[in-house]
Amino acid sequence: MSPERAHYTAMGLLSIAVRIPGVEFFLKRYFNQTSENGATEVCGLKFPNRVGLAAGFDKDARWLRELNVLGFGHVEIGTLTPVAQAGNPQPRLFRLPSDGGLINRMGFNNGGVHDAVERLKRRPDGLIVGGNIGKNKVTPNNKAVDDYLICFNALHPYVDYFTVNVSSPNTPGIRELQDKEPLTALLSAVVSANQSKDIQRPIFLKIAPDMENGQLDDIVDIVKSVGIDGVIATNTTISREGLSTDYSKVESIGAGGLSGSPVRERSTDVVRYLSEKSAGSFPIIGVGGIDGVEAAREKLEVGASLVQIYSCMIYKGPGLASKIVKGLKA
Numbered sequence: 667m668s669p670e671r672a673h674y675t676a677m678g679l680l681s682i683a684v685r686i687p688g689v690e691f692f693l694k695r696y697f698n699q700t701s702e703n704g705a706t707e708v709c710g711l712k713f714p715n716r717v718g719l720a721a722g723f724d725k726d727a728r729w730l731r732e733l734n735v736l737g738f739g740h741v742e743i744g745t746l747t748p749v750a751q752a753g754n755p756q757p758r759l760f761r762l763p764s765d766g767g768l769i770n771r772m773g774f775n776n777g778g779v780h781d782a783v784e785r786l787k788r789r790p791d792g793l794i795v796g797g798n799i800g801k802n803k804v805t806p807n808n809k810a811v812d813d814y815l816i817c818f819n820a821l822h823p824y825v826d827y828f829t830v831n832v833s834s835p836n837t838p839g840i841r842e843l844q845d846k847e848p849l850t851a852l853l854s855a856v857v858s859a860n861q862s863k864d865i866q867r868p869i870f871l872k873i874a875p876d877m878e879n880g881q882l883d884d885i886v887d888i889v890k891s892v893g894i895d896g897v898i899a900t901n902t903t904i905s906r907e908g909l910s911t912d913y914s915k916v917e918s919i920g921a922g923g924l925s926g927s928p929v930r931e932r933s934t935d936v937v938r939y940l941s942e943k944s945a946g947s948f949p950i951i952g953v954g955g956i957d958g959v960e961a962a963r964e965k966l967e968v969g970a971s972l973v974q975i976y977s978c979m980i981y982k983g984p985g986l987a988s989k990i991v992k993g994l995k996a
């Protein structure tokens with residue numbers, strides 16, 4: 667079975683399971699943990715624990731009930747775009763088992779923000795949901811702000827926080843929005859849309875692990891000057907350094923973002939750098955290669971307030987979040 671098909675099959679099976687009377691209750695008791703000191707407060711939101719599901723796993727908010735059962739403290743949906751789009755041709759998701767990594771070039775396949783909103787109207791209680799927003803592939807960068815604002819306005823009543831994603835390697839040109847000038851303009855527009863609402867939602871910026879220190883310095887300045895709430899570090903990397911998988915196999919896979927264990931160290935370095943440079947003045951959500959409690963603790967120790975997981979769950983199984991939460995307690 668292809669990795670992409672396996673993803674939908676596994677979640678489809680879990681979906682059927684939780685609808686069998688008693689199963690949801692049982693699984694929830696089995697997997698659900700809360701942090702030792704109760705909720706962790708970040709940006710005014712009370713997270714039931716510090717382990718979340720990273721964006722890209724449940725792009726369309728299809729499985730919030732199932733993911734709630736697995737013990738996640740928060741789930742980030744998306745990346746969503748204004749209009750549904752198919753993404754890149756398949757195959758576009760590849761496993762590197764000997765490295766504990768994944769390469770994907772999904773290309774923001776999603777059913778569009780308005781479909782997701784309909785599902786979010788029935789979201790489960792007690793789970794924090796973040797909305798990760800992007801732009802359609804066909805939207806040129808000079809019109810990108812409009813796309814982000816469409817997604818922001820549509821999701822605002824239904825999510826708890828936002829993530830502005832400018833760091834995907836799979837949408838041509840989108841990473842150029844990480845440069846100081848376009849990024850300041852984009853984030854300022856989102857912040858001003860937020861200020862026009864009755865309730866202000868926390869806004870995070872998700873960045874690539876491939877940024878150099880000078881660019882990270884700019885990020886710290888922009889977060890402070892524009893007044894967004896925090897940073898999610900990091901997305902997948904375009905680097906292929908340090909892999910043990912056969913070079914010819916890696917090359918034959920082609921373009922895409924690498925995630926899982928190979929990105930762990932670089933993501934931790936980015937979290938550490940941002941935390942030191944900002945003197946801890948804004949929260950950071952650490953993500954990249956977290957495969958267990960030790961890796962989660964590593965990100966928290968260098969300055970992350972929360973962590974997110976994705977790729978390593980593919981290898982370690984659906985109990986990974988619960989296991990990490992339990993481990994952090996100890």
Ligand SMILES: Cc1cc2nc3c(=O)[nH]c(=O)nc-3n(C[C@H](O)[C@H](O)[C@H](O)COP(=O)(O)O)c2cc1C
Binds near residue numbers: 720798925927
């Ligand atoms: C198949 C796949 C799809 C992803 N899609 C998105 C996405 O749509 N938006 C996003 O911000 N990050 C996306 N990511 C990146 C993850 O959210 C995460 O930042 C990255 O994989 C590093 O964490 P990990 O090593 O725990 O997977 C995706 C990752 C994978 C593996």
